Amino acid sequence: MRYILPVLTVIAVIVGIWYAAAVWMNAQWAYDQAERAGVEITFTEMAAQTMQQDKPVLPAPHQVAQELWKTTGAMVLSGRAFSKRSLIFHGWITLSATLLGFAIGSVAGIALAVGIVHSRVMDMSVMPWAIASQTIPILALAPMIIVVLNSVGVQGLLPKAVISAYLSFFPVVVGMVTGLRSPDAMQMDLLKTYSASNAQGFWKLRLPASMPFLFTSLKIGIAASLVGAIVGELPTGAIRGLGARMLTGSYYGQNIQIWSALFAAAIVAALLVALIGLIERVTLKRMGLAR
Amino acid sequence: MNKSTQPVVIQAKNLDLTFQTNDGPVHALKDVSLDIGKGEFVSFIGPSGCGKTTFLRVMAGLETPTGGEISVNGMTPDEARKSRAYGYVFQAAGLYPWRTIGGNIRLPLEIMGYDKADQAERVKRVLELVELSGFEKKFPWQLSGGMQQRASIARALAFDAEILLMDEPFGALDEIVRDHLNEQLLALWARTKKTIGFVTHSIPEAVYLSTKIVVMSPRPGRISDVIDSPLPPERPLDIRDSPEFIELAHRVRDGLREGHGDAV
Structure with a gap:
């Protein structure tokens, strides 16, 4: 509780900077309007005007908040939660691709890590490709994935999930390889004195030792998945999903819509990371790894 | 000098072990020969680099000698x-933090395929041996360092091995805890009649515990003296003030100094 004041202070500072930036960036349009109308406006009048433009360069925080409420809570209250104008609808489209991609990426990442840790050949042959895969900008790759999959008749959810998986498998591979290798030489020697098999070493030592590493990389992975799903919605000129909202927003100069979609994405990401954090706490506690 | 009449369980003949490192070969063991009889408590003492830990690891089959022969119970390590x-x-208790004390002791039993009922019984018995009854359901972090090391000894005792190899098990503990554990270890040895190989760099610890003290010296690692202890099997802590104890400690110290040559 004693952290509430400092935390609120930081939020207040950020919102303050945002408002100041909105005044500064939207001022030109306000002055231009006044000039066209042939009137002089004071600074106060200008500032008030920058808070309520229809197409601001930078929307003010309350405008974004209003738009968010209008497209989520208000639509739920009027019983149109899954209408095409609702961010809940678009959010769900993106979220479903995110979750599917995250599941594929995590399973693939864990499987690759197990292979890499147990096979020198895989370590030398797969790891460099995994690293190389992440050096290609996803914006360049996403359209190709969509086009290629479309040409074999795969559309909709799966192509986006593939892009999500492409981004999320990497942190999982790296984290799991580190985690599976985290037992020290003494731990490995101890198992050797029991003549333990590789499989026993994996299930009894390596896997449980890797759990804290796994959860850290899953948190990075799920955030990357969401980015992947949004990026996957851009090149098709998609009409559904948070990415599509950002895209149409930019076509029609609807900056308020772009910002509210951005915030919706950020909120979804925060919730997903928090959910994994919760699973992490429960799991590690049950394992006795957290006190 | 009490010549051991017990059967030999560990026999090393002209052991050599050279590690190839980036700085050239390191001669960890050179021409090491030693017999350890059944039920003996043998300490290996010497400065770091004398090969005492390497010797113990060779006995356990964790290192392979480059020359000579070693047999344990008449077999290869x-x-x-x-x-x-x-x-x-080992030097550190190395308990799995995600397992309870009981779970840690069960680890070798699970790997070796003991059935559940047998596991439970053995855990109970060895916890009693190291005086940790009642701690079975605790996690390692809930125990002190000394208690954790006792749990790791219990883990090594759980599957009825006749030989106990200990690599500086109390090295990281403070003096008072160490005294207590030494006393307990002697009691445990008397009860279980195990053969114990014990690496240490503490002279009082080696003299207090052992029936045989093997003094080693470095570069190349070799045995410079083997001392059969004249101390009685019953050893209260204050035996360390007796003239016999002090004389023995002197001999070990002289052996160490000699092995060190003019380096000290």
Whole structure:
């Protein structure tokens, strides 16, 4: 509780900077309007005007908040939660691709890590490709994935999930390889004195030792998945999903819509990371790894 | 001098071990020969780099000698390990933080395929041996360092190995805890009649515990003296003030100094 004041202070500072930036960036349009109308406006009048433009360069925080409420809570209250104008609808489209991609990426990442840790050949042959895969900008790759999959008749959810998986498998591979290798030489020697098999070493030592590493990389992975799903919605000129909202927003100069979609994405990401954090706490506690 | 009439369980003949490192070969063991009789408590003492830990690891089959012969229970160390001839205690307790104390002691039993009822019984018995009854359901972090090390000894005792190899098990503990554990270890040795190989760099610890003290010296690692202890098997802590104890400690110290040459 004693952290509430400092935390609120930081939020207040950020919102303050945002408002100041909105005044500064939207001022030109306000002055231009006044000039066209042939009137002089004071600074106060200008500032008030920058808070309520229809197409601001930078929307003010309350405008974004209003738009968010209008497209989520208000639509739920009027019983149109899954209408095409609702961010809940678009959010769900993106979220479903995110979750599917995250599941594929995590399973693939864990499987690759197990292979890499147990096979020198895989370590030398797969790891460099995994690293190389992440050096290609996803914006360049996403359209190709969509086009290629479309040409074999795969559309909709799966192509986006593939892009999500492409981004999320990497942190999982790296984290799991580190985690599976985290037992020290003494731990490995101890198992050797029991003549333990590789499989026993994996299930009894390596896997449980890797759990804290796994959860850290899953948190990075799920955030990357969401980015992947949004990026996957851009090149098709998609009409559904948070990415599509950002895209149409930019076509029609609807900056308020772009910002509210951005915030919706950020909120979804925060919730997903928090959910994994919760699973992490429960799991590690049950394992006795957290006190 | 009491010549051991017990059968020999560990026999090393002209052992050599050279590690190839980036700085050239390191001669960890040179011409090491030693017999350890059944039920003996043998300490290996010497400065770091004298090969005492390496020697213990060779006995356990964790290192392979580059020359000479070693047999454990008449077998190679690898065969001996597979027949569960020894339990090994490391410098750190190395308990799995995600397992309870009982779970940690069950680890070797699970790996070796003991049935559930047998596991439970053995855990109970060895916890009693190291005076940790009642701590079975605790996690390692809930125990002090000394208690954790006792749990790791219990883990090494759980599968009835006849030989206990201990690599500086109390090295990281403070003096008072160490005294207490030494006393307990002697009691445990008297009760279980195990053969114990014990690496240490503490002279009082070696003299207090051992029936045989093997003094080693570095570069190349070799045995410079083997001392059969004249102390009685019953050893209260204050035996360390007796003239015999002090004389023995002197001899060990002289042996160490000699092995060190003019380096000290």
